Amino acid sequence: MACSNLGHTGVTYTGKEDLRETLYELCQSPTITSPTGGDNVAGYIDGTEFKFYKSDNLARPAVVNALLGKAKSNYATVYTNRADALWIKHYPKMKVKLMDQLKPTEGDGAVGVTLALQTVKKWPRQIAAIALKAPIPGGGLHAAAAGLSKDLDLPPGSRKKGLARALRYYMLATYSLVDISSAEAYEGLKNYVGALLVSDQGQILAAGINTGSFRHAEVSMLLSYFRNNPTATKVPENSVIFSTLTPCKGCTGFLSVTKSSNCVIYFGQEDTGKDGKVGKKISTQLSEKTKAPVGRSKEKLPGEIVPDDTEDTEGTGVVAMGTASEIHKVQVDKGLTSCMGTGSIATQIGKAKHAKEVLRSGSEALIHKMLRTRATDAESEVKHAVLTHIGQWLGTSRSVE
Ligand SMILES: [Zn+2]
Known part of the structure; x- marks a missing residue:
């Protein structure tokens, strides 16, 4: 799995396990915490990796891919930096946690993981359809x-x-x-x-x-x-x-x-x-x-x-x-x-x-x-x-x- 630098100060992640940091530290990286330029990020822990997705459009947020990804990973908790992601707030039962609520030395925050950026080119499970001409001229x-x-x-x-x-x-x-x-x-x-x-x-x-x-x-x-x-x-x-x-x-x-x-x-x-x-x-x-x-x-x-x-x-x-x-x-x-x-x-x-x-x-x-x-x-x-x-x-x- 290709690993990526999330902008965490002074550290470039190469995917080697000895560079593992706590989930808390990773989630403090500027890319995640920036209120303006930051990407919408969501991920979950899978073994020693924090598998995460990025999105720049909340209409198709990272958390959706993370939730789909975690289904294969024993229903792990999904972490995201965007509480306003409308896709999750209506589902309180889902195991979604906000990154800024992680404690540095407790629980999930203390878990050591390496970053693994996941790339999803398209949403899965789309009904196939061809582009057909609109049938009603003038609408109505x-x-x-x-x-x-x-x-x-x-x-x-x-x-x-x-x-x-x-x-x-x-x-x-x-x-x-x-x-x-x-x-x-x-x-x-x-x-x-x-x-x-x-x-x-x-x-x-x-x-x-x-x-x-x-x-x-x-x-x-x-x-x-x-x-x-x-x-x-x-x-x-x-x-x-x-x-x-x-x-x-x-x-x-x-x-x-x-x-x-x-x-x-x-x-x-x-x-x-x-x-x-x-x-x-x-x-x-x-x-x-x-x-x-x-x-x-x-x-x-x-x-x-x-x-x-x-x-x-x-x-x-x-x-x-x-x-x-x-x-x-x-x-x-x-x-x-x-x-x-x-x-x-x-x-x-x-x-x-x-x-x-x-x-x-x-x-x-x-x-x-x-x-x-x-x-x-x-x-x-x-x-x-x-x-x-x-x-x-x-x-x-x-x-x-
Ligand atoms: Zn429904």
Whole structure:
């Protein structure tokens, strides 16, 4: 492991163990303590090394990489010099300590370590996607999202109606991420959640899935966005965020400080736990009135019904489907609820019968809908453009980098 000089007076670290200093001394180095020019630093002790990461943008702070790194290192405590890193303050249970609270001769501060700068070129676990042209010229998705509650009875054939419907399509696309989540999730993960960031013009900017620990879907989505937009500290103005579940307390914190002031956040299914109440302060459940017609009514669709207890076919690209008439009945939210039974949450698809089939049916139905839609008026023009965009995106989003 390459070692680095953090600017500690008079000492250049070469990685030799005899140059080991206490963690306290290392954390007093000017690079870490400087209130202005200092980098955001976070690290953890691994054996005789203090493995640390640097960042110059708090929207993608060092502590995130340190937390990801420590997962391989017996849940070591992570130390950081920036208490204002919003990414940690909402997670009091995580073992994160501030460097300036270390005592020189006590506890962790007295531990002798050498510095080992870790380099991470990109965030792991980003949903693969290609840059697709924004489908809605002139935008309007944000206005539709923001005004939906008071503007439900829209005239057929109107552009506004098309935009309102488009919101449901994006939510269906978000649900389709749950399938990736279940395929890519860390061992032991129980909740499968997806999140999507969409521009006012309908362009899918970033996607995220829950990969465990603090990397909830919304966090993954935000990190994915900041990874591709390294100078950004907030998501774009007029963007719309979709999450399959009410944001939890932690994600509500992250979203609150990284969303633009006028961002609209929609969730698909309510988390009835106490965390869900927190999330509802910044987000709204997508209205029933925007529900898109799902599936075709008569034709038999390709694929087979997978029996409830069969092994997953995830990752193969094979979509398990029921008949079209069954799919037609699937109103995605309600379908999920009936799959789960009363009181359980939709994201626990690992425990639920039929749930994956319903989710996959939802995303397949989107594509079928896309193929059937013809642009005959302003409403169908929007719908067709959005469905084409989502269909193309779905084709590229089945993997995680
Ligand atoms: Zn969360």
